[in-house]
Amino acid sequence: MATNGETKKPPPTPSPLRNAKFFQANMRILVTGGAGFIGSHLVDKLMENEKNEVIVVDNYFTGSKDNLRKWIGHPRFELVRHDITEPLLVEVDQIYHLACPASPIFYKHNPVKTIKTNVIGTLNMLGLAKRVGARILLTSTSEVYGDPLVHPQPENYWGNVNPIGVRSCYDEGKRVAETLMFDYHRQHGIEIRIARIFNTYGPRMNIDDGRVVSNFIAQALRGEPLTVQAPGTQTRSFCYVSDMVDGLLRLMEGQHTGPINIGNPGEFTMQELAETVKELINPDVEIKMVENTPDDPRQRKPDITKAKELLGWEPKIKLRDGLPLMEEDFRLRLGVPKKK
Numbered sequence: 430m431a432t433n434g435e436t437k438k439p440p441p442t443p444s445p446l447r448n449a450k451f452f453q454a455n456m457r458i459l460v461t462g463g464a465g466f467i468g469s470h471l472v473d474k475l476m477e478n479e480k481n482e483v484i485v486v487d488n489y490f491t492g493s494k495d496n497l498r499k500w501i502g503h504p505r506f507e508l509v510r511h512d513i514t515e516p517l518l519v520e521v522d523q524i525y526h527l528a529c530p531a532s533p534i535f536y537k538h539n540p541v542k543t544i545k546t547n548v549i550g551t552l553n554m555l556g557l558a559k560r561v562g563a564r565i566l567l568t569s570t571s572e573v574y575g576d577p578l579v580h581p582q583p584e585n586y587w588g589n590v591n592p593i594g595v596r597s598c599y600d601e602g603k604r605v606a607e608t609l610m611f612d613y614h615r616q617h618g619i620e621i622r623i624a625r626i627f628n629t630y631g632p633r634m635n636i637d638d639g640r641v642v643s644n645f646i647a648q649a650l651r652g653e654p655l656t657v658q659a660p661g662t663q664t665r666s667f668c669y670v671s672d673m674v675d676g677l678l679r680l681m682e683g684q685h686t687g688p689i690n691i692g693n694p695g696e697f698t699m700q701e702l703a704e705t706v707k708e709l710i711n712p713d714v715e716i717k718m719v720e721n722t723p724d725d726p727r728q729r730k731p732d733i734t735k736a737k738e739l740l741g742w743e744p745k746i747k748l749r750d751g752l753p754l755m756e757e758d759f760r761l762r763l764g765v766p767k768k769k
């Protein structure tokens with residue numbers, strides 16, 4: 430019973446087809462942004478389960494069909510070119526809502542489009558969830574904490590965000606997306622899950638993505654200086670993509686709405702990260718200090734107590750073990766074989 434005296438409407442029941450005799454899949458799952466970095470790894474994992482049908486919608490702004498090449502043509506897989514700022518009509522049981530450019534250079538490239546994706550796109554996906562009674566998971570971000578004044582960041586910290594800065598299309602956009610999720614949950618009884626993802630890295634990141642790990646690895650392999658943005662003492666905590674996917678699946682399947690931080694608490698300065706990449710990948714490269722961009726958060730590290738307690742999740746892969754896996758993928762794509 431809602432506290433204002435109104436009876437809370439239960440969400441609509443899933444399609445009756447799910448119980449039909451010839452219905453093969455137990456679960457039809459929509460992944461928005463599934464052609465992107467995290468999305469495509471999530472799709473790989475979901476497709477491992479023969480009971481799942483997976484539909485990816487993506488506008489290929491930062492994603493690529495190449496990331497999903499092994500599934501194209503598979504009977505349990507569909508790939509749709511679609512921009513989520515437009516309505517979408519599909520019948521699904523779960524929605525992993527990832528669509529949004531994630532690298533700062535891409536999300537700042539067309540900030541109006543970024544905020545439309547976060548607000549109108551999330552509204553569209555919530556409308557879809559409401560119509561078909563699907564459970565929906567939003568991939569929010571540690572950027573909702575802005576330039577945090579509390580360290581490490583627990584989920585109940587409300588953040589320190591510049592609402593009119595160059596990053597706000599993304600961080601404020603995700604904050605509104607979280608608000609929309611909770612309003613649909615409270616008003617319409619939609620089953621929601623919110624993950625606050627902290628910097629994630631791994632194979633399939635765009636080579637010229639602009640994010641720090643992909644930049645440093647590509648630079649090290651090309652023999653170019655590693656560009657540490659000043660002052661270099663700013664910190665990030667890097668989570669390997671398979672750990673991230675595991676966390677997202679647990680959150681979707683568990684009983685908790687979140688928001689829940691999913692990230693690796695191992696914290697590094699950007700100078701330390703550059704030194705580690707240099708040591709592991711190319712000891713001959715130089716490390717160069719370059720100018721930074723406005724509003725760059727000075728520190729970031731997740732408090733993952735909730736993820737541990739509520740999801741039984743914690744990351745397994747340390748940065749020093751994850752970097753060589755990403756190096757291997759970048760070497761293949763850049764055509765730079767390892768010297769014997």
Ligand SMILES: NC(=O)c1ccc[n+]([C@@H]2O[C@H](COP(=O)([O-])OP(=O)(O)OC[C@H]3O[C@@H](n4cnc5c(N)ncnc54)[C@H](O)[C@@H]3O)[C@@H](O)[C@H]2O)c1
Pocket residue numbers: 461462463464465466467468486487488489490491492493511512513514526527528529530531532546550568569570571625626627628629630
């Ligand atoms: N990778 C990280 O470190 C990180 C950290 C925090 C949050 N996240 C969130 O996780 C999600 C995935 O991030 P990623 O690193 O895989 O980024 P990505 O850029 O590789 O993937 C995003 C995907 O969304 C698609 N997309 C963008 N706008 C769209 C639109 N309007 N309609 C349809 N598709 C659209 C892109 O083409 C791309 O395939 C994003 O929501 C991002 O905000 C990522």
Ligand SMILES: O=C(O)[C@H]1O[C@H](OP(=O)(O)OP(=O)(O)OC[C@H]2O[C@@H](n3ccc(=O)[nH]c3=O)[C@H](O)[C@@H]2O)[C@H](O)[C@@H](O)[C@@H]1O
Pocket residue numbers: 530531532533570571572626627628629639640641642644645656657658659663664665699721722725726
């Ligand atoms: O985890 C998150 O919540 C967010 O993290 C990142 O945003 P950011 O941490 O700014 O990512 P990067 O662009 O990789 O920058 C990380 C740090 O590296 C520095 N950097 C970046 C690039 C570079 O070449 N050199 C360099 O020192 C930046 O100044 C920054 O301090 C992601 O890009 C967002 O999508 C995500 O939501």
